[in-house]
Each structure stands twice: as C-alpha cells, then as structure tokens.
Amino acid sequence: MKPSIYENSRDVFLDTVNAEDYIQLERVSIFYQSLRDSIEKPLKMVLLYGKPGTGKSMLLSKLHQNLSSSQKVCLYKTPILDESEFFKTLAQDLYAMTYDGELNFTQFVKVVEKRELVGATVPLILLDEAQLYSTPMMEKIRLLSDTRKVKFVIALHKTEKEDIIAKEHFQTRIWESIKLENASTSELKIYIQKKLMKANSIDTASMFTQKSIDLVHKLTDGNYRDVNKLVYTLFDIYVYYANNNPNKINTSEISTKFIEMAAIHTGLIDA
Amino acid sequence: MLNINDLELRHKKYKRKYYAPLFTMIVSTAIIAASITWFFVYNQKNTFIVENKIVKEPIVAQKIETEPVVEEKNESTLELATKEKLHVISENAVREETAEEKQEKLVLSPSLGFMSKLESKSQIYKEPAKELNSTPKPKETPEQKRAETVSPKIENKQIAPKKEEIEEITINTDKKSSINIARKDEIEDIAHVLKRFNVNHNPALSLFVAKKYYQLGDYEQAYNYALITNDINNNIEDSWLIFSKSLVKLNKKELALETLKKYISHSHSSQARQLLEEIQTGKFK
Numbered sequence: 001m002k003p004s005i006y007e008n009s010r011d012v013f014l015d016t017v018n019a020e021d022y023i024q025l026e027r028v029s030i031f032y033q034s035l036r037d038s039i040e041k042p043l044k045m046v047l048l049y050g051k052p053g054t055g056k057s058m059l060l061s062k063l064h065q066n067l068s069s070s071q072k073v074c075l076y077k078t079p080i081l082d083e084s085e086f087f088k089t090l091a092q093d094l095y096a097m098t099y100d101g102e103l104n105f106t107q108f109v110k111v112v113e114k115r116e117l118v119g120a121t122v123p124l125i126l127l128d129e130a131q132l133y134s135t136p137m138m139e140k141i142r143l144l145s146d147t148r149k150v151k152f153v154i155a156l157h158k159t160e161k162e163d164i165i166a167k168e169h170f171q172t173r174i175w176e177s178i179k180l181e182n183a184s185t186s187e188l189k190i191y192i193q194k195k196l197m198k199a200n201s202i203d204t205a206s207m208f209t210q211k212s213i214d215l216v217h218k219l220t221d222g223n224y225r226d227v228n229k230l231v232y233t234l235f236d237i238y239v240y241y242a243n244n245n246p247n248k249i250n251t252s253e254i255s256t257k258f259i260e261m262a263a264i265h266t267g268l269i270d271a
Numbered sequence: 272m273l274n275i276n277d278l279e280l281r282h283k284k285y286k287r288k289y290y291a292p293l294f295t296m297i298v299s300t301a302i303i304a305a306s307i308t309w310f311f312v313y314n315q316k317n318t319f320i321v322e323n324k325i326v327k328e329p330i331v332a333q334k335i336e337t338e339p340v341v342e343e344k345n346e347s348t349l350e351l352a353t354k355e356k357l358h359v360i361s362e363n364a365v366r367e368e369t370a371e372e373k374q375e376k377l378v379l380s381p382s383l384g385f386m387s388k389l390e391s392k393s394q395i396y397k398e399p400a401k402e403l404n405s406t407p408k409p410k411e412t413p414e415q416k417r418a419e420t421v422s423p424k425i426e427n428k429q430i431a432p433k434k435e436e437i438e439e440i441t442i443n444t445d446k447k448s449s450i451n452i453a454r455k456d457e458i459e460d461i462a463h464v465l466k467r468f469n470v471n472h473n474p475a476l477s478l479f480v481a482k483k484y485y486q487l488g489d490y491e492q493a494y495n496y497a498l499i500t501n502d503i504n505n506n507i508e509d510s511w512l513i514f515s516k517s518l519v520k521l522n523k524k525e526l527a528l529e530t531l532k533k534y535i536s537h538s539h540s541s542q543a544r545q546l547l548e549e550i551q552t553g554k555f556k
Contacts, residue, residue: 237275240273240275257282260282261275261279261281264282265273265278271285
C-alpha cells in the first residue's frame, strides 16, 4: 500500500469542526432532529450540553450550515468575552449596524426591541463554548432572549459548574436541553469507516476489524475528539512505516501495536 | 513529527508494565494452586495413614476387647452365641497363657497319691493314637495322663445326653476374669475346643474343658483336664481350684484340702483360701 493512502486516511481525522465532515450517525441524527424541532418551537433558549468531544460544535456547525439559507443564524464558535464587543458583533451580524464607540447591554436591548421581525422567523444565535461566558453575561443573554426578538442555542460542557449556570439562567425560562454522549462501539465503527470511505480510503477502512475498533473504543471511550486524535496519529505511524519499513505493515488489519503506540503518543496510554 | 524509535521503546515499556501484573497474577495463581494441591495431597496421605491405622485398629481393638474379658473374668461375663466367638476367646486365652509361660513356674504339683485309689471306671485323658489300641488304665500317674488325649472322652460325651439350654461358661485365670458363652450345644463346643487343644496344647483350652465338665457334673473329666492344665502350666489358679473342687465332688475331700493347702502356701491365693475354708466348714460339698 502506498504511503499516500495512509496520508489521505490520516488527514480525514484532522480535528477540525467542519460541517462538511459531519458523519450521519443514527444517534447524532436523532440529536440533530430534536435540535431542529426545538428551534421550531416557541422557545427562548435551547441548551446543548455534553462532555468535550461529544460533537456539540459539529452539531452547531451542521445546524448553521443547514439553516443559514432559510433564516438569519449566527454561529460564534469562540466566546466574545468583552461585553461591548459581544453586543456590537451581534448588532453587526443581526442588523448590519456598526458602532464605533461602546455599545452596552441597555443600548443593545433598545435596538433589538425596535427591530421588527422579518417574517415569522426569529434570528438564531448559536453560542459554542458558552461555559466561558461570565455569569452576568449569561444573565444578559437570558434577558435578551426574553424580548423574543432573538433566540439562542447555547452549547456548553456538562460539568458541575455548567449545571449551576443552567439552573440559574435557564431554570425559570422556557428552554429545552439536549444532552450529547460519546459513541458506542458500533457507532464508532460506522463513524471511522464512513469518514474514511468519504475520503475514498476504502482499503484503510476495511483494515478496521472489530478487534481494532474495540481497542480504539476502549482507549477513547467513544469520544469523537479522542478518536480523531488517535486515528490521525495511527495513520501518521503507518505513513512512517510505509516510508521506512513497509515490511512491518500488515495490510489486512490495523496493527494493535500501532494503535497502542498512537495512544501512547496522544496521551491516552500512560507509558 | 513522530519519533517512532522513542515511541517503540515506550511501547515496549508499556507492554512490560501491562503484562507484569498479569504475569504476577498467573504466577501467584499457579503457586496458590500448587499449594492447595499439595495441601490436599498431603491431607489425603494423612487420611490414608489414619485409615490404615483405623484398618489396623480393629485388630488391636479386638485384642484389647478380648483381653479385658480375660482379665476381668470374675467381674463380668461375656455371652457368645457362636462358636466363632468362642474361638476368638480361646485364641486370646492362648496369648495370655503364652505370656504367663514366660513367668516363673511353680514347682508345686498336686499330690496324686489318691490316684491309686481311683478306679479304672473313671474316664481318663489319653492320646488319640493310644486310645485306639489300649483300654483306660485305672491307676495312672499325672505324667501318664499328660500324654493322653481327649478324643475318647469326646466320643463318650457325645453319647451322653446333651444340654441344649444356654449356659454360662466362665474361663478363670489368675487375672480373675470370666466369660459367659451362650451356646446351644455344649458338647459340640467342648469337642471344638478339644480339637484346638490337640493342635496347640493350650492350657487355657484344657482349663475351659475342665470347667465345662465340672459344670456338666462330670467331675472325673473335670479332674482330668484340670490336671492336664496344671501339668502344662501350674500357675493357673483356676486349674487348682477346679482340681480341688473335683476331688471334693469325687469324695476325696482330704486330698483336696491337702492340695489346696500346698497351693496356698505357695501362692497365698485368697480364692484358694476361701475355697479351703468352705470345704473345711462344709459349705462346699
């Protein structure tokens, strides 16, 4: 097998959030559909939460990609921590208004309330990594949603702290929460093989036996981010051996040794 | 960029670290299994040893069981319903007598002067071979009687009326023990014992026959076998007592007293003394 095949397979697993790389898994599809349904409902806020690497960012990206053609939707992958900057960015993206000076919350609320909705659709703001916003900022976001002139989808990590945020800011609001989880073994197999086949790496996709999938799942606990990192390093190792010592490569199945080496390299195994 | 060499080294280290507990566990399990196996095997061996001991025990126990019977002849009685039991008792008596033979023998011998007065009508113990060719001699010395066998007597006794009821047989030795033997045919028992006596000339057997004849009222035969017993081993007190009692029953009271006095002077036997008193006072007739 040529080194380039392993290189292509490796690049598939670059840990980037791109809607184009979205893999249609049954459970992820269910999550996505429930997210779409929640947006259709007259809810002020939707909470999307789960452990890091469970696909929240990917889901927001996919949602943004799919909805942007039909309604106003803004995705903020990284939090804007400065309050004035945050409101100025929203004013620019939602209403194409630019402010040179400061724009505080009161001023922005007035702007929002004066705006009439275009059609029946409420502009949608997707906030990723929302756990990084401060508590006062989250309170202001809640108040903005109360105007019903803007709707928020907030993605955050499920930790104890985020639980408190959820309780304080969303408990009394009309909101819906969707919890994302890690992949099961069967989902992981579909995820890896679909990803590789999407990049026409059929040969490498067929190398993943149930044994190697089980090992990958054991090492990553089905976390998509860890899987991407591990399989990326795995194919990087294959690239090395394909270039330097091809005899060590068994093309019929993924080497357990190489998986373990990749896990050592990525820190999943403490050696 | 990956440092594959370093990664391989780390992988080897990881594998060693990974398999170390597994290896330790396997070795520990093997050791534990071996220990358990050894323990069970060892226990089994011990069990075999114990079982062997147990197997041997009954033999020893049989001896122990029977010996006290012999030792406590005067204190308790043991009923034996079969000839086999009788046989076992006889064997125990043989052992006892063998032990007794080692002891110092008395030089005492009964005064047998009265024998000259005895008539030939009394049944005399003879050797089986002699019995066929010769008739009983009326005045035989104890030495002559010793050579005689009991076979003729058995034949005579078989003609005599048999007692079918269960009776007590007491074998008395110097250890004062008694045995009760339950049986149906006493004559057959005597014949059985005599057969054994002919083989091994055990004084316990001849004493048993003497006692049996005494119980059956055949005092001449009782006298004969008491004399034979005494001739083989003159330390058996019961042989003296039966001998003396038989003499009294044969109206040889003076001779019985003389014999008993000689025996008492040597052995200081309280039983003999008591019998002497009873004969003298007329309690024993």
